[in-house]
Amino acid sequence: MPDVLVIGGGSAGVAAGLAAARRGVEVMMVEGGGYLGGAGTAALVHSFCGLYELRESETETLKIANAGLAEELERRLREEGIGERRRMGRVDVLMHSPQRLAAFYDRWCAAEKPLKVLLHTSVIAAKVENGRVSELTLHCRGSSMLVRPKAIVDASGDAVLAALTGHPFELTPSNELLRPAYCAGIAGAGELPPLEIAAVLVRGIQSGHLPCEAAGAHFRQIEGGQVFLTLDLPGDEHYDSTSAASLSAVEVSGRSLAFQIVDYLREEHAAFREAWIAALPARAGVRESRRWIGKTVLTEEDLLSSHRGEDDVAFATWPMELRETAKGPKLLFPRDLKPCGIPAGCLQARDLANVFIAGRCLSTTHRAQASTRVMGTALATGEAAGKMAASF
Numbered sequence: 519m520p521d522v523l524v525i526g527g528g529s530a531g532v533a534a535g536l537a538a539a540r541r542g543v544e545v546m547m548v549e550g551g552g553y554l555g556g557a558g559t560a561a562l563v564h565s566f567c568g569l570y571e572l573r574e575s576e577t578e579t580l581k582i583a584n585a586g587l588a589e590e591l592e593r594r595l596r597e598e599g600i601g602e603r604r605r606m607g608r609v610d611v612l613m614h615s616p617q618r619l620a621a622f623y624d625r626w627c628a629a630e631k632p633l634k635v636l637l638h639t640s641v642i643a644a645k646v647e648n649g650r651v652s653e654l655t656l657h658c659r660g661s662s663m664l665v666r667p668k669a670i671v672d673a674s675g676d677a678v679l680a681a682l683t684g685h686p687f688e689l690t691p692s693n694e695l696l697r698p699a700y701c702a703g704i705a706g707a708g709e710l711p712p713l714e715i716a717a718v719l720v721r722g723i724q725s726g727h728l729p730c731e732a733a734g735a736h737f738r739q740i741e742g743g744q745v746f747l748t749l750d751l752p753g754d755e756h757y758d759s760t761s762a763a764s765l766s767a768v769e770v771s772g773r774s775l776a777f778q779i780v781d782y783l784r785e786e787h788a789a790f791r792e793a794w795i796a797a798l799p800a801r802a803g804v805r806e807s808r809r810w811i812g813k814t815v816l817t818e819e820d821l822l823s824s825h826r827g828e829d830d831v832a833f834a835t836w837p838m839e840l841r842e843t844a845k846g847p848k849l850l851f852p853r854d855l856k857p858c859g860i861p862a863g864c865l866q867a868r869d870l871a872n873v874f875i876a877g878r879c880l881s882t883t884h885r886a887q888a889s890t891r892v893m894g895t896a897l898a899t900g901e902a903a904g905k906m907a908a909s910f
């Protein structure tokens with residue numbers, strides 16, 4: 519029986535699993551999909567944000583925001599040719615290959631013996647007794663299994679354990695919920711001049727060859743020439759990232775639009791003449807769903823004022839990236855460009871003593887989540903939650 523159960527093998531879950539295992543306790547990490555990495559692999563998100571502190575200009579030294587596993591991952595991905603630092607406007611990111619990241623995560627986790635990874639395995643039920651989660655049901659292709667860990671880290675991105683136990687959580691109303699997106703990998707493209715391609719897409723929309731949603735398309739090239747298309751989508755009329763109907767609509771419209779755009783560009787721009795869609799995501803990208811109510815709730819003002827406290831366990835550095843429409847982000851930067859501390863209370867369920875939280879479903883407000891959700895910060899909150907769970 520594991521001491522610690524980690525739900526979800528995304529950036530936060532992997533870090534939680536590794537951190538707890540390095541403390542010498544038995545850890546089981548369950549991931550519903552077929553590979554680790556969460557959105558950074560399965561949804562083809564291809565850059566790590568939140569790994570670095572903000573800086574005024576490129577002449578300032580680039581500093582890692584969180585020591586520990588985030589720093590280790592950043593160094594190893596660069597050493598192994600999987601990640602490459604890039605300055606983008608006012609921020610710095612590590613571009614990565616999602617496919618190679620998935621294989622890296624396998625190796626990283628396999629090296630920690632007390633960590634057992636179960637893919638294709640989901641938590642589907644949980645029992646609460648005396649203010650603690652006492653038992654969870656795991657499910658894999660029609661078979662189920664019961665586990666009774668001492669502590670649990672919910673790194674599901676969706677606060678699934680809050681939903682399953684009836685613990686309070688928040689879900690932003692549909693009109694403000696961060697919009698979904700669909701990423702696809704493209705092979706065979708040449709050098710991409712972004713302004714020219716944007717102009718071709720606008721012509722396509724104006725002439726009726728492309729639907730107006732194509733305006734939410736942008737392309738990025740990573741080292742090695744692979745190109746990723748990201749399509750920001752409005753979602754359906756009452757978009758709800760926890761509803762199967764809404765998610766189905768996002769998948770179908772994302773896939774269809776990706777092919778329409780690439781087919782159109784093949785005809786209309788030389789850089790796409792030989793291009794084809796080489797990779798579809800295992801799932802569309804969900805930026806926001808349920809958030810836990812923890813002992814502390816991180817707020818927009820905390821981030822704007824770069825708040826620091828004695829019980830901080832991780833640092834958030836990414837600006838609040840509000841994507842409440844499919845028309846591109848609105849970025850809110852902290853006033854002094856300094857990191858904001860994330861207190862331990864944001865990683866602890868308010869009413870369940872043995873439940874810790876990491877990543878996208880952390881205890882924050884809607885706007886604060888628009889910063890803390892990114893993968894660099896998810897690694898740091900995952901590591902902190904894993905340590906807390908191991909010593910529970």
Ligand SMILES: Cc1cc2nc3c(=O)[nH]c(=O)nc-3n(C[C@H](O)[C@H](O)[C@H](O)COP(=O)(O)OP(=O)(O)OC[C@H]3O[C@@H](n4cnc5c(N)ncnc54)[C@H](O)[C@@H]3O)c2cc1C
Pocket residue numbers: 525526527528529530531548549550551555556557558560561563564565566567568639640641642673674675676678698699700701802803804805876877878879891892893894896
């Ligand atoms: C389109 C898009 C673009 C983005 N761009 C960037 C970017 O450029 N840089 C950046 O840093 N961030 C970006 N983000 C945000 C970032 O990818 C996510 O917020 C981040 O991956 C959150 O990490 P996580 O580990 O909390 O959750 P996730 O990566 O979502 O991982 C959660 C994992 O839990 C698993 N899971 C869920 N429920 C269960 C269950 N019941 N049982 C078992 N497993 C379960 C899921 O299968 C999943 O693999 C983007 C997000 C989207 C959608």
